[in-house]
Amino acid sequence: MSIITLNGISKVYRTKEIETTALENVNLSVDKGEFISIMGPSGCGKSTLLNIVGLLDKPTIGSVNILGEDCSRFTDNALSHFRNANLGFVFQSFHLIPSLNVAANVEMPLLYRNGVSASERKERVEKVLERLEMSHRIKHLPSQLSGGQCQRVAIARAIVGQPEIILADEPTGNLDSKMGSEVMELLHRLNREDGVTIIMVTHNEAQARETDRIVRFFDGRIIS
Amino acid sequence: MKTKLVQILYDMRHQPVIGWVTIIGTAMAIFLIMVVTMIQEVAVTPFAPESCRDRLLVGVYMHVAGENGHDGSSGLNQKTARRIYAGLEGIEHTSFMQFRSEPADVKGPTNDAFTVQTRRADAEFWNIFDHELIEGRYYTPEEADATSKVAVISESTARRLFGSQNRVGNTFMINHTPYTVVGVVADNSSLALTGSGEVFIPTGINDESLNYDNEWSGDVAAAMLVKDGVDFETIRDQVKARYAAFDTELSVKGERTVYHEQPYDQRTIASGLHGSNNSPDPESDRKIRMAIYLILLLVPAINLSTMLHSRMRHRISEIGVRRAFGCTRTRLIADIITENFIVTLIGGVIGLLLGVVFASTYGGLYDTMDNFGSGNTPSLSVLLNINTILMSLLFCFILNIISAAIPAWQASRLNPINAINARK
Ligand SMILES: Nc1ncnc2c1ncn2[C@@H]1O[C@H](COP(=O)(O)OP(=O)(O)OP(=O)(O)O)[C@@H](O)[C@H]1O
Ligand SMILES: [Mg+2]
Numbered sequence: 001m002s003i004i005t006l007n008g009i010s011k012v013y014r015t016k017e018i019e020t021t022a023l024e025n026v027n028l029s030v031d032k033g034e035f036i037s038i039m040g041p042s043g044c045g046k047s048t049l050l051n052i053v054g055l056l057d058k059p060t061i062g063s064v065n066i067l068g069e070d071c072s073r074f075t076d077n078a079l080s081h082f083r084n085a086n087l088g089f090v091f092q093s094f095h096l097i098p099s100l101n102v103a104a105n106v107e108m109p110l111l112y113r114n115g116v117s118a119s120e121r122k123e124r125v126e127k128v129l130e131r132l133e134m135s136h137r138i139k140h141l142p143s144q145l146s147g148g149q150c151q152r153v154a155i156a157r158a159i160v161g162q163p164e165i166i167l168a169d170e171p172t173g174n175l176d177s178k179m180g181s182e183v184m185e186l187l188h189r190l191n192r193e194d195g196v197t198i199i200m201v202t203h204n205e206a207q208a209r210e211t212d213r214i215v216r217f218f219d220g221r222i223i224s
Numbered sequence: 225m226k227t228k229l230v231q232i233l234y235d236m237r238h239q240p241v242i243g244w245v246t247i248i249g250t251a252m253a254i255f256l257i258m259v260v261t262m263i264q265e266v267a268v269t270p271f272a273p274e275s276c277r278d279r280l281l282v283g284v285y286m287h288v289a290g291e292n293g294h295d296g297s298s299g300l301n302q303k304t305a306r307r308i309y310a311g312l313e314g315i316e317h318t319s320f321m322q323f324r325s326e327p328a329d330v331k332g333p334t335n336d337a338f339t340v341q342t343r344r345a346d347a348e349f350w351n352i353f354d355h356e357l358i359e360g361r362y363y364t365p366e367e368a369d370a371t372s373k374v375a376v377i378s379e380s381t382a383r384r385l386f387g388s389q390n391r392v393g394n395t396f397m398i399n400h401t402p403y404t405v406v407g408v409v410a411d412n413s414s415l416a417l418t419g420s421g422e423v424f425i426p427t428g429i430n431d432e433s434l435n436y437d438n439e440w441s442g443d444v445a446a447a448m449l450v451k452d453g454v455d456f457e458t459i460r461d462q463v464k465a466r467y468a469a470f471d472t473e474l475s476v477k478g479e480r481t482v483y484h485e486q487p488y489d490q491r492t493i494a495s496g497l498h499g500s501n502n503s504p505d506p507e508s509d510r511k512i513r514m515a516i517y518l519i520l521l522l523v524p525a526i527n528l529s530t531m532l533h534s535r536m537r538h539r540i541s542e543i544g545v546r547r548a549f550g551c552t553r554t555r556l557i558a559d560i561i562t563e564n565f566i567v568t569l570i571g572g573v574i575g576l577l578l579g580v581v582f583a584s585t586y587g588g589l590y591d592t593m594d595n596f597g598s599g600n601t602p603s604l605s606v607l608l609n610i611n612t613i614l615m616s617l618l619f620c621f622i623l624n625i626i627s628a629a630i631p632a633w634q635a636s637r638l639n640p641i642n643a644i645n646a647r648k
Contacts, residue, residue, distance in 0.1 A: 054548065095542075101230075104230070
């Protein structure tokens with residue numbers, strides 16, 4: 001069963017002088033529980049695609065259907081709520097909030113969800129950090145963590161709201177290979193245990209081969 | 225709430241200059257607002273000896289214009305003051321007295337002469353202004369009518385003249401004339417414009433010393449305690465009629481009175497009367513005050529807005545991440561404004577403390593400026609009443625809204641992806 005369907009997606013960036021076609025007529029469908037990797041040379045539109053699936057950006061042409069909803073017509077408010085409920089983001093450079101400790105960083109998505117009490121938030125944060133073996137760092141600031149630990153916290157933040165879909169843009173791009181493979185293991189575990197759907201952009205062939213499917217891009221088009 | 229405090233502390237540590245400028249800027253703004261409000265409040269809030277301020281009317285100055293080109297204002301002489309203000313309907317007590325206190329040299333039995341503020345008033349004065357009697361008695365209506373050489377003096381004047389004993393019944397000199405002390409009252413502040421004084425001397429209809437050399441002018445004013453619930457306008461209507469009656473007399477000389485809304489309430493007196501030929505204009509007073517408040521508000525608001533904008537610039541990527549995880553635009557704006565409000569409140573509290581320090585020295589300061597050596601400052605509760613505090617809180621709030629609105633709105637319009645990827 002398809003959880004994400006992209007239909008005829010094109011994305012054109014217009015600046016004063018130039019027009020860049022980042023995506024051209026992309027059709028893609030992802031099944032529930034699938035773990036897919038997106039590969040391709042730099043500038044071929046991988047991040048653009050992920051942003052569109054993540055409802056952070058709108059396609060110039062085409063429709064985005066997630067969990068049976070046509071998201072193209074959502075208001076900004078509806079998009080925010082939809083992202084909060086269904087999507088989790090993992091970034092290459094973690095993007096933890098530097099002023100907040102690990103617990104507060106992980107708690108953040110729950111703040112934007114109605115009807116989650118403070119005690120419930122605390123409980124969920126503790127549970128997810130325990131699961132990712134980060135409980136001993138709960139009061140640390142991001143600056144006091146290693147890159148691998150930061151990415152673990154970022155993943156904890158992405159899953160604390162129990163979204164259906166995780167979007168990860170080069171999650172191991174800033175990590176050495178040992179920490180990288182730890183993060184990959186973690187993502188596979190979440191995919192396996194929770195059945196969460198994962199779309200990951202990567203430049204690492206070995207990592208990509210371990211996922212269910214590889215989607216290859218070139219110049220804004222899917223080539224395989 | 226807790227995470228907002230954490231954020232503020234973090235910002236303070238990482239951008240200390242911006243943080244401190246923000247807080248000190250707010251503190252100064254609130255402090256200035258408090259001073260302005262305090263000066264305003266102290267002029268109208270009742271406190272001893274002017275506990276009657278809400279019911280006090282003062283008839284002072286008459287404007288007379290003549291065909292001969294004469295045109296001017298003056299206080300009244302004993303007779304005319306009574307013609308205009310005695311026995312008005314709706315008045316509980318009327319005192320004929322000097323509107324402004326007057327400096328004079330006094331000398332005790334054993335010391336050098338020194339200068340004090342004296343005020344001549346009839347005995348009704350004691351029924352209007354609540355001077356706490358410490359020793360002896362007030363002077364009587366008979367003594368006032370006879371312009372007896374007796375005086376009621378303030379505690380510290382008494383101490384300077386005689387020390388702490390044998391004060392009532394003792395004699396001292398006012399400008400080389402001997403007076404006998406009949407009573408000692410508590411020290412009072414010259415902030416009580418109409419009721420204060422250090423030495424009070426009886427005056428009555430027969431006291432020529434307060435009359436000038438024409439038919440009507442002199443240094444006498446009428447202080448009136450209005451009966452509870454009586455509309456000041458009904459008093460003014462009567463006074464207007466008395467003016468008209470007086471006109472028939474003046475017209476013989478080709479002169480007429482020009483009525484300027486006498487008698488004045490405390491608010492008008494506070495706005496500063498200079499015996500001018502114009503009607504008091506509380507409306508323009510209010511406008512000036514509003515303009516001052518506006519400037520006091522806008523200047524720091526622009527400053528704070530810039531500060532907040534710069535604090536936000538360091539947090540653009542955070543804003544993008546928050547938006548990605550579902551923070552709506554309105555929520556983002558609300559959060560920024562709340563956070564900023566906490567900062568403003570911190571600054572506000574510091575400003576408030578500065579204000580308290582100021583208030584506890586202000587009365588003294590004012591007295592010094594006013595050559596009123598022994599004035600007792602009005603209590604802190606007068607200077608720092610609920611109005612002043614509410615006003616500062618309101619200003620904190622408005623300041624916050626004005627300064628945070630634009631940066632918060634800008635933050636909410638950021639494109640999440642551009643924000644996430646923004647360089648710090
Ligand atoms: N905001 C933008 N404005 C203009 N052009 C953009 C913008 N974002 C991306 N592009 C262009 O769109 C194309 C695709 O960019 P995208 O970031 O999706 O590439 P990518 O495949 O993620 O590359 P990389 O592997 O380097 O991350 C590039 O040519 C890029 O320059
Ligand atoms: Mg990219």
